[in-house]
Amino acid sequence: MRQIFSNEFTLTKRHLGLLFLAAGLLVLASVLTAEWLHAGGFGTVQKMGALLGAASLLIGLTLLPLGDQPG
Incomplete structure (x- = not known):
């Protein structure tokens, strides 16, 4: 946790x-x-929530293979 709050x-x-x-x-x-x-x-x-949850999952899945490149 300390590493997350460091300047590096x-x-x-x-x-x-x-x-x-x-x-x-x-x-x-x-x-x-x-x-x-x-x-x-x-x-x-609930339909909007399910749609946003599914969209968030898809965005997360597309970002995972990009690896350790800075955002």
Whole structure:
């Protein structure tokens, strides 16, 4: 953790991809959990959340192969 806050730390495309993957999984899991708990049906907001989660996953997957190049 100390390394992240140092002046020499560089956020790479792989790090950014992992962040996007984690965010996408979190959003998709929360949308699907809300639906599983019968929170009033799969409405417009849940559709937008699922779309944003899927888009975040796709962006993260495309950034991972780019490796350790700085963003």
